[in-house]
Amino acid sequence: MMRIVKGLIKLILLLVPLAVMVVGAGMLWASRSQAPSDGHMRIAALGGDVTITRDRNGVPHIKAKNRADVAAGLGFAHAQDRLWQMEVSRMAGQGRLSEMFGDATVGTDIWLRSMGIHEAAQASLDVMDAGTMAMLEGYARGVNAWIERTPQVFSAKLPPEYLILGYEPELWKPVDTLTAIKMMSISLAENLGEEALRLGFARIGLNEAESRDLLPYHDADTPPAMPDLNSLLGLDATPIGGITTTADASEVFSGINGMLSTGASNNWVISGERTQSGLPVLANDPHLSLMAPSVWYLAHVEVTEEFDEPRHLIGPSLPGTPFVLLGRGNDVAWGFTNTAADAQDVFVERVNPDNASEYLTPTGWTPFGKKEEIIKVKGGTNQSFTRRWTRHGPVFPARYKNFDKLLPANTVAALQWVALAHDDTTAMAGARLFAMRTVEDFQNGFEAFLTPMQSMVVADSAGNIGFVAAGRVPQRDPANRLMGRAPAPGWNAIYDWRGYAPYKDLPRQTNPDSGFIATANTKIVGPNYPHHLTFDWEEPYRQNRIEALINGSNEKHTPAMSRKMQADIFSPAFASLKPRMLKALEGRSLSQTNEDLVARLASWDQTMARDRMEPLLFFAWVRQTMIMSFEDDLGFLFKDWFKLRGKVLDRLLDGETARNWCDVKSTEAEESCDQIVGKAFDAAVADLSARYGEDASKWRWGQAHYAKGVHRPFGEVSLLKRFFNVEVASGGGPFTLDRGRTQVQDDEDPYANTNAASYRGIFDMADLDRATYIQTTGQSGNVFSGHYSDFASIWADVNSIEIPAADVVDPVGTWTLSPVD
DSSP: OHHHHHHHHHHHHHHHHHHHHHHHHHHHHHHTTSOOSSEEEEETTOSSOEEEEEOTTSOEEEEESSHHHHHHHHHHHHHHHHHHHHHHHHHHHTTOTHHHHGGGGHHHHHHHHHHTHHHHHHHHGGGOOHHHHHHHHHHHHHHHHHHTSOOOTTOOSSOHHHHHHTOOOOOOOHHHHHHHHHHHHHHTOOHHHHHHHHHHHHHTTOOHHHHHHHSOOOTTOOOOOOOOHHHHHTOOOSOOOSOOOGGGSOOTTHHHHHHSSOOEEEEEEEOGGGBSSSSOEEEEEEEEEOEESOSOEEEEEEEOSSSSSOEEEEEEEOTTSSOBOSEEOSSEEEEEEEOOOOOEEEEEEEEETTEEEEEEETTEEEEOEEEEEEEOOTTSOOEEEEEEEOSSSBBOOTTGGGHHHHSOTTEEEEEEEGGGOTTOOHHHHHHHGGGOOSHHHHHHHGGGOOSSOEEEEEEETTSOEEEEEESOOEEEOTTOSSTTSSOEETTOGGGSEEEEOOGGGSOEEESOTTSEEEEOSSOOSOTTOSSOOOSOOOOTHHHHHHHHHHHTOOSOBOHHHHHHHHTOOBOHHHHHHHHHHHHHTTTOOOOHHHHHHHHHHHHOOSBOOTTOSHHHHHHHHHHHHHHHHHHHHHGGGHHHHOSOOHHHHHHHHTTOSSSOTTSOTTSSSOOOHHHHHHHHHHHHHHHHHHHHOSOGGGOOHHHHTOEEEEETTGGGOTTTHHHHOEEEOOOOBTTSSSBEEOOTTOTTSTTSBOEEESEEEEEETTOGGGOEEEESSOSOOOTTSTTSSTTHHHHHTTOOEEOOSSOOSSOSEEEEEEEOO
């Protein structure tokens, strides 16, 4: 017996080290999927050598003779560092995620395939000019050179995601780049959600005044009264069914809902007469969904011979595309915010009751366009569906936005959207950036930019500052009183688009008397502007804060002051709400613990500091107030509507709403808002105690409001997310300049920061080489890389790096791409 035991011990002592060695060797093999620091490769169709020199931050400095070769170099660098991210974007645009991820993404694929995004991108290739097409083709050559390479000895050829999922990439094509650009439009789509909500409000019996309580307009807007949607669309008057809660809402299209309506941003440009250097200072921080790796990849590209002098572009590029989309050139710097123009209209199409393949138009019944689609599902059964479209655009899947519950029988919802145009020239604007030298060049050069409409500030080295809102803006019939606010009857020609606003008429400014221009997603035009942009502007808290900080300073502006503004964590919305909510607690009997918490809130300065507990407590209190006030009234619509809405709560607590939303429908007595606010405080304390412990002194906003950079798909896999997600404590909130939005409808993690400044850039035109940049994670998308998350703490502290146009000092390594002999 002892002999057997000894034998087993020897076997174990042999096998355990062997297993450790095998695992270690496997990790080493996988880790070597990272690109070596130096290398050389020959690529067909290059016009000359391309050098890719990386600095200590992993930023590539790419130099080539012409734009096509620079694009090849950037494609090569993107593939080295971000191939998996590019793969996910491409497969999403084609509606093929389920080929990689299985059943979980079938609903997302059906929606994306229904929209025909990839087909629109394919058609748009025909309108590209020669210079842009050369860049698209050059970029694809660079990507494919890396994909097709022979890997170094004892190394995986592909990043670990491919290995784990057992997936092989297809070669990159120019259409894939246009698809990636259109996917950015998906993430910045705004109006569709509001249209569906107003339809839903009408369907559950709310009148227009009650709808305005929930979706108030900008104070400066005076839109016409809405037509009665019940009669206009023939909505059913019978009750929809039992009340469902936030947690009961359908998750079929959760992937799409996570992509849509996540964009916001700040930008400003200040003229030299108001700056210390005497030349303009420009700052930009676009707010997008946080992810791992970051949506952006910093790069410096230089074209040495195509123009009359070497031309540089430095800033964030979008993996999958050959363009530096934000940042600076030799003579100009620029920044974008989302305009949120109403470039989407939902149309209710009436289906022929005698022939379901037809729908009604102003001239009679006509056939739907249709195509059979097959969703290939990894590890599951392939699913098929019929994609349909009308003269307006694609037909939504029936369950999307609850259209199956909201619309009458024998109708469907279709979408007309600028982003689905088959003549989309947006990519051409990126190719033209190299040649832009002045504010006027920039303003005129972005005529090709169609979607998503952006509010662009720009400065040039001559001292000019300017602004243009570039994008395709639908024009509507003067008799159309909906004006894009709610779904329209597709059979009535009054609601059809009447073309697009001429580019020369789009909002534009140059050297205004105020000495600065700033935008933050709220109203950008005055009452006399002749074209309708939208009625669904964002609340103006950030815009007002930017203007107050610029105008309130007696000092000449510097880049350091712009950085301080980007780091600003004062919440104007919470400053407005706090006295109203504290007043509701007056006279209420509180425990000693809660009295102490109220006292802390009373002395709080309304800053969303990550090392304080008060921001977390107040945020949780506001969240619970909204749930207790509105969820029972809105039922299954509540989840789609639910976000922190400052103006809505101000009016509610001031008693200025069309109904008492605080009344609980399930009780006989009529509750007051003071009662609800009091109960919400108790609920907030209980919620935070359950999540973070009973000792409130240990609660921290940054702990709950951690920046949640989620990896796709491993960010939700318990065994893998700790390796692949990039998370860091962060300050700010939904209404601060250092913005940090949360998914308050997510009961499991309602305080996490999911949408924030995806990039920050600050430029003094007096010394562009001292411009600063940062994105949220790191340059590499390979989890084994030291550059996978090295920017995260720098970003969270609102610090940054410099990327000068000069040759790299102490480069980490250089790759050279050469033409095939």
